[in-house]
Amino acid sequence: MNLAVATLNPSDSPQPLYAQIRDQLRRQILEGGYSAYQQLPSEKSLMGAFGVSRITVRQALSDLHSEGLVFSAQGKGTYVSRPKAVQNIQRLQGFGEAMAAQGYAASARLLGFQERRPPRAVSEALGLATGEEVIEVTRVRYLNQQAVCVESSYFPLTIGRRLFGLDLSGDIFPLLENRLGIALGAADIGLESVRCDEAAQRHLSLGADEPILRVERLTHDRNGRPIDFEYLRFRGDSFKYQFRVERK
Amino acid sequence: MNLAVATLNPSDSPQPLYAQIRDQLRRQILEGGYSAYQQLPSEKSLMGAFGVSRITVRQALSDLHSEGLVFSAQGKGTYVSRPKAVQNIQRLQGFGEAMAAQGYAASARLLGFQERRPPRAVSEALGLATGEEVIEVTRVRYLNQQAVCVESSYFPLTIGRRLFGLDLSGDIFPLLENRLGIALGAADIGLESVRCDEAAQRHLSLGADEPILRVERLTHDRNGRPIDFEYLRFRGDSFKYQFRVERK
DNA sequence: CCTCCCTACTTGTTATGACAAGTTATAAAC
DNA sequence: GTTTATAACTTGTCATAACAAGTAGGGAGG
Numbered sequence: 001m002n003l004a005v006a007t008l009n010p011s012d013s014p015q016p017l018y019a020q021i022r023d024q025l026r027r028q029i030l031e032g033g034y035s036a037y038q039q040l041p042s043e044k045s046l047m048g049a050f051g052v053s054r055i056t057v058r059q060a061l062s063d064l065h066s067e068g069l070v071f072s073a074q075g076k077g078t079y080v081s082r083p084k085a086v087q088n089i090q091r092l093q094g095f096g097e098a099m100a101a102q103g104y105a106a107s108a109r110l111l112g113f114q115e116r117r118p119p120r121a122v123s124e125a126l127g128l129a130t131g132e133e134v135i136e137v138t139r140v141r142y143l144n145q146q147a148v149c150v151e152s153s154y155f156p157l158t159i160g161r162r163l164f165g166l167d168l169s170g171d172i173f174p175l176l177e178n179r180l181g182i183a184l185g186a187a188d189i190g191l192e193s194v195r196c197d198e199a200a201q202r203h204l205s206l207g208a209d210e211p212i213l214r215v216e217r218l219t220h221d222r223n224g225r226p227i228d229f230e231y232l233r234f235r236g237d238s239f240k241y242q243f244r245v246e247r248k
Numbered sequence: 249m250n251l252a253v254a255t256l257n258p259s260d261s262p263q264p265l266y267a268q269i270r271d272q273l274r275r276q277i278l279e280g281g282y283s284a285y286q287q288l289p290s291e292k293s294l295m296g297a298f299g300v301s302r303i304t305v306r307q308a309l310s311d312l313h314s315e316g317l318v319f320s321a322q323g324k325g326t327y328v329s330r331p332k333a334v335q336n337i338q339r340l341q342g343f344g345e346a347m348a349a350q351g352y353a354a355s356a357r358l359l360g361f362q363e364r365r366p367p368r369a370v371s372e373a374l375g376l377a378t379g380e381e382v383i384e385v386t387r388v389r390y391l392n393q394q395a396v397c398v399e400s401s402y403f404p405l406t407i408g409r410r411l412f413g414l415d416l417s418g419d420i421f422p423l424l425e426n427r428l429g430i431a432l433g434a435a436d437i438g439l440e441s442v443r444c445d446e447a448a449q450r451h452l453s454l455g456a457d458e459p460i461l462r463v464e465r466l467t468h469d470r471n472g473r474p475i476d477f478e479y480l481r482f483r484g485d486s487f488k489y490q491f492r493v494e495r496k
Numbered sequence: 497c498c499t500c501c502c503t504a505c506t507t508g509t510t511a512t513g514a515c516a517a518g519t520t521a522t523a524a525a526c
Numbered sequence: 527g528t529t530t531a532t533a534a535c536t537t538g539t540c541a542t543a544a545c546a547a548g549t550a551g552g553g554a555g556g
Contacts, residue, residue, distance in 0.1 A: 052511085245491075326507080
C-alpha cells in the first residue's frame with residue numbers, strides 16, 4: 001500500500017482528523033489500492049503514518065467497518081472486504097450520487113412543481129397539521145438515457161418554496177445542504193414490490209402488468225425533523241437495491 | 249426515565265459493559281420507557297448511573313445511533329427517535345427474528361434438502377470451485393398462517409451437511425450460531441422487483457402476473473468467509489422491507 | 497423591555513495509557 | 527520430528543483527561 005500520502009490538512013481544516021483518515025482510506029480502497037481480503041496496515045502503523053492516537057484511527061476504521069468496506073478479526077488484523085458491484089448504500093445518497101459512484105450517467109427531467117394538499121400518508125410522515133399544504137416535485141429519472149424511475153417528492157412549504165427556480169435536473173440533497181444550508185441526518189426507507197401504476201406506465205413506457213420497485217423515503221435533518229418525503233417507482237428490470245447489514 | 253435498573257452483570261459476564269448498557273437502553277426505548285423526541289440522560293448522568301467511563305457510554309450510544317433508535321445534537325443532548333412501525337433492520341436478522349420483534353408469529357415448512365450442483369451465480373457468490381456441490385434447502389415461510397415467502401438457501405457442503413436432521417422450521421441463523429458454533433458477521437443484500445415465477449405461483453398461490461419482491465442475501469462469518477447464499481421471494485402485497493440510513 | 501455577554505450545560509474530538517483476548521511464529525523441550 | 531511454551535504481534539475494551547463547539551438560560555447594562 002501507499003502510506004506516503006498520509007498527509008492531513010492543517011488544523012484549520014473543517015474536517016475532523018478521523019474523517020480525513022476515513023476518507024483517505026476509503027478512496028484508496030475504492031480506487032483499487034487494495035485487493036480483496038488484503039490486510040490493512042495495523043492500527044499502530046496507521047497511528048504512526050498519520051501521526052494521531054489510536055482512538056482516532058479506530059474511529060476512522062469504525063466508520064469504514066459500518067460501511068462494509070472492511071472487516072476485522074481480533075488478533076489478526078483489519079481486512080478489505082470483497083469488492084461488490086454495489087458497495088454500501090449505508091450512506092444516505094441521492095440517486096445521482098449513488099449512480100455516479102458506480103460510473104453511471106444519471107439525470108432528471110422536471111414534470112411538475114406545485115403547491116397542493118398532500119395525501120394523508122405524506123402529511124402524517126412529515127408530521128404536518130391536517131390541511132397544511134406542501135410543495136410537490138415530480139420528476140423522471142434517467143440512467144444512460146433510459147427512463148428508469150418516476151419520483152414524487154413532498155416538502156413542507158418553508159423548505160419547498162426555496163427550491164423554486166433552482167436547477168432540479170440533479171439530486172436535491174446537495175441543494176438542501178449547500179443552497180439551503182440544511183444538515184441532513186437519517187432517512188427511513190421502505191421497499192416493496194407492486195404492479196405498475198398509470199403514471200409509471202406512461203413515463204417509463206411499461207406494460208400494465210410489469211413489476212415496479214416502490215421506494216418510500218422519509219429524510220430528516222440532523223435534529224430529527226422530517227424535511228422530505230418521497231415515493232420512487234423504479235422499473236423492476238433495471239434497478240436493484242443493494243446494501244450490507246451486520247450481525248451485532 | 250428509570251435508571252434504578254442500572255445494574256451491570258459481574259465482571260465474569262460474557263458481554264462487554266458497553267453492550268450491556270446498549271441493550272438495557274434499547275430495551276427501555278422499545279418497551280416504551282421513553283416517548284418520541286424525549287431526551288435521554290446526558291452522557292455524564294449515564295456515566296454515574298452505570299459507574300463507567302464516558303468512552304463506554306459513548307460506545308453504547310454510538311451503536312443505538314447507528315441502529316436509528318436515537319439521534320444527537322451537539323450542545324443539546326441525545327434524543328429518542330420517532331418510533332417506527334418497523335424499527336431498524338440494520339442488524340442482520342432471520343425472517344423469524346425480525347417478525348417476532350414486531351409481534352408476528354412466523355414459521356417455516358421444509359420443501360427440500362438436497363446435495364446438488366448450484367447455479368453459477370450461487371457458486372460465484374460463495375466463492376466455490378466450478379463443479380463443487382452445495383446443500384440446497386428450500387422452504388416456505390408463513391406469517392400468521394399465510395404463506396408469504398419461498399426461500400432457497402445454499403450452503404457449502406461442510407456447513408450444509410451438519411444441518412441435516414436439525415429442526416428447520418425456524419430461522420437458520422440461530423442454528424448456525426448455537427449448534428454449529430459459527431459467528432456471523434455481515435451480509436450483502438440485494439432487492440429487486442420481479443414477476444412471479446412458477447414455484448412462487450404454486451407455493452404462494454399467486455396469479456402469473458403478480459409482483460414479487462426478490463431478495464438475494466449472502467451471509468458471511470465474522471472472518472468474511474461466505475457461508476450462506478439465499479434467494480427469498482416475497483409476495484409483493486404482504487411484505488415491505490424497511491430500514492434506516494444515515495448521511496455521513 | 498431588549499440586547500449582549502457570560503456561564504453552565506450539552507455532545508464532538510483527540511491524547512495517553514492500560515490490560516484482555518485472540519493469532520502466529522519462533523524457540524525450547526520432549 | 528513433534529509438541530509445547532513463549533514472545534510478539536494483532537484487535538477489543540475501558541479509564542482518565544482535556545479542549546472545542548454548540549445551546550440555553552440568567553444577569554448586567556443599555
